[in-house]
Each structure stands twice: as structure tokens, then as C-alpha cells.
Amino acid sequence: MKLGMSMRGIGYHVAAWRHPAVPADGTLRFEHYVRNAQAAERGKFDMIFFADGIGIREKDEPPGSLSRSGYEIVEMEPMTLLPALAALTKHIGLVTTASTTYNEPYHVARKFATLDLISGGRAGWNMVTSWSDAEAQNFNRAKHLDYDTRYERAAEFIEVVKGLWDSWEPDAFVYDKANSVFYDEAKMHLLNHRGKHFTVNGPLNVASMPQGRPILVQAGASEPGREIAAASADVVYAAQDSIPAAKAYYDDIKRRMAKYGRDRDDLKIMPGLRPFVAATRVEAQAKFDQLQELLDPLVGLARVYNELGDLTGYPIDGPVPELTVEPQVRSAYDRIMKRVRDNNWTIRQLCQNLAGAGGFCLIGTASDIADVMEQWVDAEACDGFNITPAILPGGCEDFVEFITPELQRRGRFRREYEGRTLRENLGLKPHVNRYTRDVRTLTGAAE
Ligand SMILES: Cc1cc2nc3c(=O)[nH]c(=O)nc-3n(C[C@H](O)[C@H](O)[C@H](O)COP(=O)(O)O)c2cc1C
Known part of the structure; x- marks a missing residue:
């Protein structure tokens, strides 16, 4: 079973900030994030995951409601936060959201490549298109991009980022001091992308990512979202709350992968799950x-x-x-x-x-909750879960105290990290640079 800990803010329950054990100012305190990340790593989670928005999306409707809500009002910018967490953790994957609507692909490619270097191969990008006018209004627009345009832009954006990440073949840098050769020119590749939304020459000025390239995560269930997932994602953050709905979604995404030449196991589908766990029901x-x-x-x-x-x-x-x-x-x-x-x-x-109580919520003992998690995985309704704790740090620490050992006892979850990188821990194939692959294909070597 694969597990992510979604640790945005102070938890997913809208009243979390009023809970006596929750630091109401936690979203602005670095030690809060450190405590959660380290707890998730103690629980051998594959990754911590940050959802993100680039503005306050909630409206003050009815009037006065916004000032009573601590939910996603203010928080740290995750691409600044994650490198700091990387230095204080060793194994856990570090995944965050970045919008394809309000960024340039070069920025995203460069930042996540750098996070991969800093963390020794633990970076992941959750590719979203954003959805609110509140965000548009922070980026020179009155309205959010229309649906088709933002997904068209997203598809091109992702191709550019992937292309930039392949700018340098893994052995491009020879650092040959004696002969004064810094890199092998034949192993540097210009992207020369000329598309509808982007014109990007490349190459990327970062290289040698431990994972080959960062993990790609997709969240969103619309038709174009599903195609992006099938074509490119390593992980999907899904949102179903019953086995039949999750299974239909799972089968659909996995079926779509074949036309992109991908195996079903190349993508892990992880729906959100909010457990309330204790020693007794x-x-x-x-x-x-x-x-x-x-x-x-x-x-x-x-x-x-x-x-x-x-x-x-x-x-x-x-x-x-x-x-x-x-x-x-x-x-x-x-x-x-x-x-x-x-x-x-x-x-x-x-x-x-x-x-x-929105979302997929389970209330019970570790055994009750592990039973349901097993049922979902055995029914091929998912490959694991993205835990969305109601409160933080309590929801994360409860999971690690109660549910992780139960899953381990049942042989359903790792006792130690198997791999060095997030890609390895997720059980995904190594990334093969497209140019290296071209050469292999030309010479008839097996991939
Ligand atoms: C489980 C899940 C998590 C999401 N997380 C984010 C997020 O962190 N930030 C964001 O801007 N959008 C997020 N989205 C929104 C999607 O990226 C997308 O914009 C939205 O779902 C509308 O597109 P769709 O019709 O493809 O679902 C999330 C969606 C889902 C289903």
C-alpha cells in the first residue's frame, strides 16, 4: 500500500483551528510543519503532500463568515517550505502543487529539479490548473481562464516541463579538468519548443536529478484531467468515497494508459482518506x-x-x-x-x-480502519491513500501511532524505506531520458 500525508495547514476539518490541541497559528510556524513531516516519516509514509492555492478562495458569504474561519486563510508558500523540510528529513517524498495557469514552465521545471537535488531524489510536482477567480485576480486577470484553454495550456505546459527536465543526459557532465571539458556537447539538448501557449528554447540550467526527473502527480477528475493523468502522472490524488466509484475511476484511468505506451503499474492512484482513530470506537x-x-x-x-x-x-x-x-x-x-x-x-x-464530515471519512479503531483500507486495495479501487487528517499535528500522529503499526502487522505496509528516492519507494520504474532512449532504440538495445 502506498501512503501520502496531506499536511497542508492545520488540518482538513473547517473547525480544526479551534481544537484545543491545534496551534491556531501553525500555518505560519515552521516548527509545526517540521513536526508533521517528521511524524509522517516516522510512520514511513511515501510522501508528504501539499495542496495549494495562490490566493484566498473562500468568499465572505454570508458576511462575517470568513473572519471566523482559519481554513486556508494564510499559510507558507510550499516551494519555499519544502527545501527547508528536505534538510530535516531523510526519506520521505516532498510533493507540492504548482499551477499551470499562473506559472511559466521554465520556473516550475527549475524549482522542482532543484528540490530533487536538495532532497536527494524526493521531489514531486502536483500539476493543477487552479480554479478560482480569486486566484486570477492576483495575476492580472478578472476571471479564471475558461476550461478548455486552461487544460490546453496545462497539457502544453507539462510537455515543456518534461522536455526541459530531459535537457541533459545523465552522463552529460564529465567535469574533465585535465582536458578542460566541462560537459559533453552531444549530451546537451535544446528543447526548441514553439507552441500555442509557450515558446521555450531550453536547455534547463539544472541537471543530474537523482530521480531522473521529479514525480508527477495529478489531481482532478474531468475528461482532460484524466487524459493528463494517463499520459504523464506517476501518482493521482483521487477523491472518491465509495469502492464502486473509486473502482470505476481506477479502471478508467488505468485503461487509458495503454494508448500512451504505459503499464498500469506506472501510476499509483491514491484517494483522500480522513481517519478518526483511537484505541476504542x-x-x-x-x-x-x-x-x-x-x-x-x-x-x-x-x-x-x-x-x-x-x-x-x-x-x-x-x-x-x-x-x-x-x-x-x-x-x-x-x-x-x-x-x-x-x-x-x-x-x-x-x-x-x-x-x-466532507470527503471519505472513517471513524474507528486501527483494526476497523485497516480493514477498510485493505478492502479498497484488494478490490483494485486504489493503490493506497492520501491521508487528509482532520487536525494537525494530531491527525498525523494518531495515524502513525495506531494505523501504521496495524498495517505493518498485516504485511500491508513497509517497515523500512526500501529505496533511496521517492520514485523507488513508490515502486516506479527509473526515468529514462528521451535522448538516451532514442540512442538505445537506434542501436537496437533493449530499453
Ligand atoms: C483531490 C483533488 C485535489 C486537488 N488539489 C488542488 C490543489 O491543491 N490546488 C489547486 O489549485 N487545485 C486542486 N485541485 C483542483 C484540480 O486541479 C482542478 O483544477 C479541479 O479539480 C477542476 O478540474 P477537474 O474538472 O479536472 O476536476 C484538486 C482536485 C482534486 C480532485
Whole structure:
């Protein structure tokens, strides 16, 4: 089983910052990130993973809700943070998000190549297109790029980055002092990319990455997102919450890989999973309930604002009213209202269920949770999980204390890191530089 620890901020529960064991200012304190990264490494996680946004995406709707939320409001920039964490960890992969919409490929290629060098082969890039107008407005635009354009740009962006990473064959640098040869000219390759969105000559002015190139991660389930995953990703961060849905997604992505000449095992699919674990079920449930109680009603209402509009005028413990105007997104509204009717939820319960318990959540003992994780992997619904702890550092440390040993006991998870690099630990093939591959093909050598 492959495992990632998604350790953005202070946890994924919207009330995390109000929890007594959570440092509310943790997202701005380096020692908070160090503690989480080192705990994840003690638990032999394949990687830590940073989701990221380049602006505050949450709106202040209903008014006043934003100032009550500590969720993703302020945080450290991950590409600056990860090299520092690299120096304080030894084995764990270091993966972060960078947007293809608000970066240039040369920047991304250069930074992640450098992170790979600093960390001794542990870098990974989560390729996203971003999605909010709030981000667009920090980068000279009023609106986010339309769907087709941003995915078209993303596909070209990724090809340019991959091309730049192959600028230098692995043995290009000979450093021959006696004969004054720094590098072998035949092993340096210009990209000369001329595309619709980018014109990039290359070569990249970084080389000799321990992983050949950093790991590529994709998150997003749309049609073009799936193609990008099948074509290029080493890891997919998925978001299903049931075995049938996850299995359908898994089969679809793995099936698409063949047309890009890739084997199914060349890509690891890891859905998000939020465990609440303790020595007993009662204690685990109490951990969950404690957080749900801390959910500020106004923050909860902000989480359903897009689908249901402003509900601040209604009693929080009363019934959820039907909208009298056409909802913004009819399908989302209908889906939520069906759950409201099926469960007879009040407004508070709706907020708690949508805002607090969103995503794939498991509450129980280590044995309960390991059982489900095993079922998913055995059903080929995933290759592992990206853990999205409700609170940090507690959610990460609980996993390492309770669930890691249980998975190890069952022979489902490593006791020691097998490899030197993230690529090796994920069980992925070595990267072969495209130019080296060309030569091998020409000479008839086996790849
Ligand atoms: C599990 C998951 C994690 C994501 N993480 C990020 C992120 O950290 N930053 C970001 O800008 N977008 C993130 N996204 C958004 C996607 O990259 C994409 O922009 C969004 O899902 C819309 O595209 P889609 O229709 O392909 O899903 C994530 C999406 C998923 C499903």
C-alpha cells in the first residue's frame, strides 16, 4: 500500500483551528510543519503532500463568515517550505502543487529539479490548473481562464516541463579538468519548443536529478484531467468515497494508459482518506464529535452558500428551507436536498455533515480502519491513500501511532524505506531520458 500525508495547514476539518490541541497559528510556524513531516516519516509514509492555492478562495458569504474561519486563510508558500523540510528529513517524498495557469514552465521545471537535488531524489510536482477567480485576480486577470484553454495550456505546459527536465543526459557532465571539458556537447539538448501557449528554447540550467526527473502527480477528475493523468502522472490524488466509484475511476484511468505506451503499474492512484482513530470506537467517535461541535454555524453556512444561498435568516436548529429562486447549480442543489430529506437534517446538521464530515471519512479503531483500507486495495479501487487528517499535528500522529503499526502487522505496509528516492519507494520504474532512449532504440538495445 502506498501512503501520502496531506499536511497542508492545520488540518482538513473547517473547525480544526479551534481544537484545543491545534496551534491556531501553525500555518505560519515552521516548527509545526517540521513536526508533521517528521511524524509522517516516522510512520514511513511515501510522501508528504501539499495542496495549494495562490490566493484566498473562500468568499465572505454570508458576511462575517470568513473572519471566523482559519481554513486556508494564510499559510507558507510550499516551494519555499519544502527545501527547508528536505534538510530535516531523510526519506520521505516532498510533493507540492504548482499551477499551470499562473506559472511559466521554465520556473516550475527549475524549482522542482532543484528540490530533487536538495532532497536527494524526493521531489514531486502536483500539476493543477487552479480554479478560482480569486486566484486570477492576483495575476492580472478578472476571471479564471475558461476550461478548455486552461487544460490546453496545462497539457502544453507539462510537455515543456518534461522536455526541459530531459535537457541533459545523465552522463552529460564529465567535469574533465585535465582536458578542460566541462560537459559533453552531444549530451546537451535544446528543447526548441514553439507552441500555442509557450515558446521555450531550453536547455534547463539544472541537471543530474537523482530521480531522473521529479514525480508527477495529478489531481482532478474531468475528461482532460484524466487524459493528463494517463499520459504523464506517476501518482493521482483521487477523491472518491465509495469502492464502486473509486473502482470505476481506477479502471478508467488505468485503461487509458495503454494508448500512451504505459503499464498500469506506472501510476499509483491514491484517494483522500480522513481517519478518526483511537484505541476504542467510543474514543474515536468522541474525537469526531468534539470537532463537529466546534464548527462555527456561520462557517458551516458559508460551506453551503454556493448551493443553497444565504440561510442566516433561518433558525440553525430548524428545517432546511426549499429555495424559492432557481439555484446556481441545479444538480448540486438537488443532490444536497435529497440528502437533507433522506436524513431529516436541520440546518446545523446539514452544515456539520457537509462542512465538517466532507470527503471519505472513517471513524474507528486501527483494526476497523485497516480493514477498510485493505478492502479498497484488494478490490483494485486504489493503490493506497492520501491521508487528509482532520487536525494537525494530531491527525498525523494518531495515524502513525495506531494505523501504521496495524498495517505493518498485516504485511500491508513497509517497515523500512526500501529505496533511496521517492520514485523507488513508490515502486516506479527509473526515468529514462528521451535522448538516451532514442540512442538505445537506434542501436537496437533493449530499453
Ligand atoms: C483531490 C483533488 C485535489 C486537488 N488539489 C488542488 C490543489 O491543491 N490546488 C489547486 O489549485 N487545485 C486542486 N485541485 C483542483 C484540480 O486541479 C482542478 O483544477 C479541479 O479539480 C477542476 O478540474 P477537474 O474538472 O479536472 O476536476 C484538486 C482536485 C482534486 C480532485
